Amino acid sequence: MGRIIAIANQKGGVGKTTTAINLAACLAKKGKKVLAIDMDPQGNMTSGLGVDKNSLEYSVYDMLNGDCNLGECMLIDVYPDIKGLNLLPASRELAGAEVEFVTVEDPQYILKNHIKNVRRKFDYIIIDCPPALGMLTVNALTAANTVLVPIQCEFFALDGLSQLIYTVNLIRKQLNRLLTIEGIVFTMYDSRTNLSMQVVDNVKQNLNQHIYNTIIPRNVRLAESPSYGMPIIAYDPRSAGAEHYMMLADEVIANDYYK
Template sequence: MGRIIAVANQKGGVGKTTTAINLSACLAEKKKKVLTIDIDPQGNTTSGLGVDKNMVENTVYELFLEECALKDCIQPSVMENLEIIPSNINLSGAEIELISMENKEYLLKNNLDAIKNDYDFIIIDCPPSLNLLTVNAMVASDTVLVPIQCEYYALEGLSQLMHTIDLIKERLNPKLEIEGVVFTMYDARTNLSSQVVENVKENLNKKIYKTIIPRNVRLAEAPSYGMPVNMYDSRSAGAEAYRFLAEEVIEREDEDAWL
């Protein structure tokens, strides 16, 4: 049975899209069948997986407005075993257009219920805000994976995100759980990065992945070539880190995998 994971943090610039792209790609590399859904109007996950966001006819926007069927949205990506439902700037107006629609929080879930078991993992890249699009992702998901940047304000806004997750669990999706927290943009040369990691571990009573994603030039370069990092530079530190994260996600059921 497929597992649906929303990658979410309303704080921008925390490595959310980088994590969605590269976790998806590393799961696919491990022969898992993966569907990545881009519900961020910026469409960076779409282009980061080799799809021209300005040339696709059917996106998650058309899906939400019931202008196309789910199968018409699914595109091949640059990797074997990895498909994508793309997004582009059209999605930015969706929230207003959906305002009068009944059960609008369940649009994504209702579509995914039919295909959930066709995939091992469905990874949803959320926009950097707690809006209707993010709510749709969380209602459709089994778990939420939260990337946290190793910087001074790492915990800022996190309590609001946790509150939103609790509300959705209470009112819309009682099965929703925290998948875990993953640290991103870790710089081993600074004391600050290690202090942030320790601070979050002390203050956050949630599952924290052992894998820590480093600051890595190759991770930053890969999207401009329309590739995940494990294709762009397979031996880079960024590629290795996301492979480790993929292994942890696969092994999530084993409680010993957690710190």
């Protein structure tokens, strides 16, 4: 049965979408069948995989709104050089879904109900969440088995993390009792600065959560790749960014308690 991982952090600018794109791509590169779901109205996961979000026939918004089914929304083998990477894309209309959910019965379960019948067809379902606690994020966390949390190596890292842990606990109590934190992954690590090292040490000392050994470095090629609509493994497979996201994919597979 497919493992559903929500990539989430209520703090923006932490490498959340970069991690969602590249983890999904690297898992597919390793032979896994992956469904990437873009639940962020900004649609950066969609454009980061080379899809024009302004020319979609159907998007996640249409699926959630009942205007199409998951199969009609899904883009199969979305990136030509990475077989097995499929996408439910987002468009700017998704921003309006928060308001429209108000009139729907049990709106927290809409995404879960759509993917529950197809999860057996995938090894991994990777959900990119918005950087805020709204109904879109609640839907993602209600549908997920685990939450993977990217943390930028900067001073306020623990503040955003504590907010997310509080949210996960609320979701677990009220909507999804099996939800757990998959693990923490450090991003934008700069080995030249003491701050990055201090943040890593501080989180490890103060947080009782699984922390992935892989640390994603600051990398120019990694920062460039979304503007070309390419995951880093396709844009520059020899870069440090590609190497480390492949390492993270290996760790996620090894940590698979839903085998």
